[in-house]
Amino acid sequence: MAPADVFGGDWHFEIEREGFAQGVRVLERIFRVTTPFQTLEIFDTKTFGRALVLDDALQTTERDEFTYHEMIVHVSMMTHPTPRRVLIIGGGDGGTLRRVLEYASAEPVQVEIDRAVIDACKRYIPSISAGSFDNPRAQVVIGDGVEHMHANAGGFDVVIVDSTDPVGPAVQLFATPFYQSVARSLADDGIVVAQSSSPLIMAEAMRQQVTNMREVFPIVHTYLGLVPAYPGGLWSYTIGSKRYEPLGVSPETIAERLARDRIQTRYYTPEVHRGAFPLPPFVADILA
Numbered sequence: 001m002a003p004a005d006v007f008g009g010d011w012h013f014e015i016e017r018e019g020f021a022q023g024v025r026v027l028e029r030i031f032r033v034t035t036p037f038q039t040l041e042i043f044d045t046k047t048f049g050r051a052l053v054l055d056d057a058l059q060t061t062e063r064d065e066f067t068y069h070e071m072i073v074h075v076s077m078m079t080h081p082t083p084r085r086v087l088i089i090g091g092g093d094g095g096t097l098r099r100v101l102e103y104a105s106a107e108p109v110q111v112e113i114d115r116a117v118i119d120a121c122k123r124y125i126p127s128i129s130a131g132s133f134d135n136p137r138a139q140v141v142i143g144d145g146v147e148h149m150h151a152n153a154g155g156f157d158v159v160i161v162d163s164t165d166p167v168g169p170a171v172q173l174f175a176t177p178f179y180q181s182v183a184r185s186l187a188d189d190g191i192v193v194a195q196s197s198s199p200l201i202m203a204e205a206m207r208q209q210v211t212n213m214r215e216v217f218p219i220v221h222t223y224l225g226l227v228p229a230y231p232g233g234l235w236s237y238t239i240g241s242k243r244y245e246p247l248g249v250s251p252e253t254i255a256e257r258l259a260r261d262r263i264q265t266r267y268y269t270p271e272v273h274r275g276a277f278p279l280p281p282f283v284a285d286i287l288a
Contacts, residue, residue: 012043014058014231016201022231024048024058031124035116042124048229050125052093054117054164060093061229065128068195070268071225071276072237073099076158076193077106078254078273079239079246083157085109087185089145091162092117094129097140100160101132102263108138109156111145118142146178149185156185161194174209179216179240189243196222199283200232207286213240221246222287223276225267236283247277 013023025046032041041053049062060068073096077083086100088110100108112118118140122133133140141148149159159182163174172178174194182192192213197206206222214220217240227235239246251270258265279287 012045012053012056012058014056016231020201020231024051024229031120033116033120035114037114040114040116040120042120051229052117052121052125057164058229059164060095060125060128062125062127064228065093065095066266067225068227068230068235069095069099070265071223071272072096072160072162072193072195074263074265074268075223075237075246075273075276076160076191076239077103078249078257079241079244080157080189080191081244081249083191085156085158085187087111087145087149087152087156087159089159089161089163091160093121093125094118094132096160096162097138098128098130098132101135101137102261104261106137109141109148110138111141111143111148113142113144115142146172146181149181153184154187157187157190159186159190159192161192163195174205174212176212176215179213182240183216183242186242191239191241191244192217193237193239196236196238198230198232198234199224199236199286200234202231203286206236210238210287213238217241219243219245221277222279222283224279224283225276247274249273 010026011023012026013021015021026043027046028044030042038055043051045051051061052059084105084107086106086108088096092112097110100106196209199206219241222236222238225235226233254270
């Protein structure tokens with residue numbers, strides 16, 4: 001018997017490789033298209049509002065997107081003292097671009113391989129990007145992020161890899177050669193940050209990703225946050241840095257920079273920044 005038959009009504013279940021399923025009650029299936037890269041769907045859900053789903057994996061929702069986007073953006077942007085040139089790889093929903101643009105000095109370039117993701121999210125979930133794709137400071141490129149980095153060696157202060165999970169075509173975005181390309185694209189004091197999966201459900205994928213990043217960057221730290229709509233809820237991010245320690249920035253400096261740019265957050269704070277890095281023993285053991 002299918003899970004939906006047990007619960008009744010229309011449900012979307014995301015079934016992980018580790019034998020775990022997580023479901024949301026679907027009120028309406030708004031949009032579906034198969035692009036050259038993936039199957040793209042927009043749902044309206046009972047708990048999380050509208051949601052973006054790619055190849056059956058839930059990517060973001062109206063209700064909890066801020067928990068993910070604030071943590072992948074602000075930790076890296078605050079770690080670098082002067083983040084101006086910022087490259088976003090992926091992130092077609094626009095939530096990451098939106099947060100980068102909150103920094104007045106930022107000049108972001110977003111490279112998304114699938115134009116359909118941007119178009120669908122602008123049309124059906126506009127609250128996530130909040131007009132960021134139309135901001136004159138934003139440069140949006142439809143293309144391959146690796147190729148863009150090769151063409152812009154040493155050009156970026158921060159690279160944010162806002163990708164899907166390490167399955168299918170996205171696997172290359174978690175491998176050592178990819179991080180070597182990232183390092184070449186960064187300035188001498190550059191930083192990269194990437195989502196690094198669930199330590200509960202995808203521990204081996206997280207461990208391998210962090211191992212790969214450690215082969216390239218002298219400073220590598222994993223930190224944690226909560227993303228309720230993601231499998232297991234507890235989510236990890238990993239930052240690689242050529243020079244700056246993410247705990248080297250003081251809470252006072254973070255507060256001053258947030259106030260200077262009038263950045264309003266719902267999840268990230270100076271205290272959350274510092275508190276995200278101490279890892280529970282079970283996570284530290286995975287990464288040992």
